[in-house]
Amino acid sequence: MASLGQIIFYILSLVQSLNRLPVANLGKDYMLSCFLPPDSEQSTLQEVSVTWRKESLEGVVYRYEDGAESTSEQDSEYSGRVEIFRDVVPKGNASLLLRKVRRSDAGKYTCSLSHSGGSGKVNIILRTAAFTAPTFTLSNGVLTAEASRWFPRPNVTWLDADDNVLQGSTDLQQSSAGIFRVVSTLQSVNVSDIYTCSIKTELVVSHSDATVTTDSDVTMETYFTFNAASPLIAPYLRIMCVFYVYLL
Template sequence: MSVLGKIIFYSMIALIITFLAIIILFLSFAFSSLSAVLSSNTAPIANLGQDTLLSCYLLTQTVTKVSVTWEKKGLSGVVYKYNNGAASLQDQSSQFKGRTQLFSEALATGNASLLLRNVKQSDEGEYTCSISSTKSGGTVNIHLRTAAFTAPTFTLSNSVLTAHASRWFPKPNVTWLNLDEEVLRGNTTFSASPNKIYSVTSTLPVNITDTYICRIENNLVSSVSTATVTGSAVSEDSYFTFSAASSLLVSVHLSITTTGVLCIYNLT
């Protein structure tokens, strides 16, 4: 074999080996990622005073001898710990006593999501979920943000439409629009509770047969409500959107007809 032929031959061998190494590395990464600890939402926004679920799970079908630790940055003591088939809460922070729960049935499939009850402003911060099992393990960080938000209810009196929302934090802005998205002149007042939760009341002079949009929003949450005035009745449809920092965008829809006491709630 000529010198040139040997150079070409060994160059091809080197290329093949490099290519195989890249494939092996890619497959190794792909299969290892199947057992990584993940979250469906690493930046959730929880409604103050309500329960929220912090997502954390392994991408496996079944797990055995699983242990889970939830911790919060800057906090002394754990948020929740599960080991040897049971909760292990001797070192749990007093901030979370009686307010946290895992689901044993879900743990068998690698789901270690944490239920946090009665969310408080002090719960805001960075959490770490750590899972280990006989098959795999790892950690994921979740940044919980807190807010207060409610959809407004509408009343009509003397051709004035009033929107009232009982709980907002941080303090929101209110904008009225028509269906052409032209800004209308409304009047908004706020009242704050001792813990700075705001009650919002906003009024707008209206025609008795028309549709209006009321948008209540702060830097975390936006509530968009469509109110249709028909005679003395108001029908409404509202939904929430959350700031783009949330990795899982969720909308909550509800429809209310205020001719009587009829409320229909739809969660999507």
């Protein structure tokens, strides 16, 4: 027979998240996932309440109880910027939509979900950054990569098809909001060759493979990797999640 401690651990572990160490793009909307897995869902949960909190924040980020949103204790930073999808809450989905992500949104969040059959919670550490896939142009043998939004300050590296580092020239233009626009050029490129432009910060890396098809045309493919290492987990643990963006 399971001990009381084992039963409590099992109940708490039922609440899950698709990504407990996400990186959200500044200025964009982001969904913090929190849910009961399918094998623990009932067709309809009864007496459901959901509370989202953020570490070091006195008020709550969001609260749902008695079938409605409760704003009495909500911190002003999140007023009008967060919501859950009430039609799926009775099925155990308490995911939170955070609108127009700000740098100050970074931190440790706790999603607590309770219903008539039990309760549980999950912690999520949100990091924030700005990142966009670059666009490429080709003129007079010069390949140019431009990316409009990066934060923090990125590093740019050019590679050839054999992963040899090439000598490119990069200009970083910082806006009043601290966001960087990246313009990087590579001289004397050859038709039919493939060049890789890597834009990197401590959280996000974009890898763009640009193929020079003619003297004035280039095709590209970009994917992002996200570093899931966190000071709150073992320092040697590094997980790379991959997100693909195809540009035609």
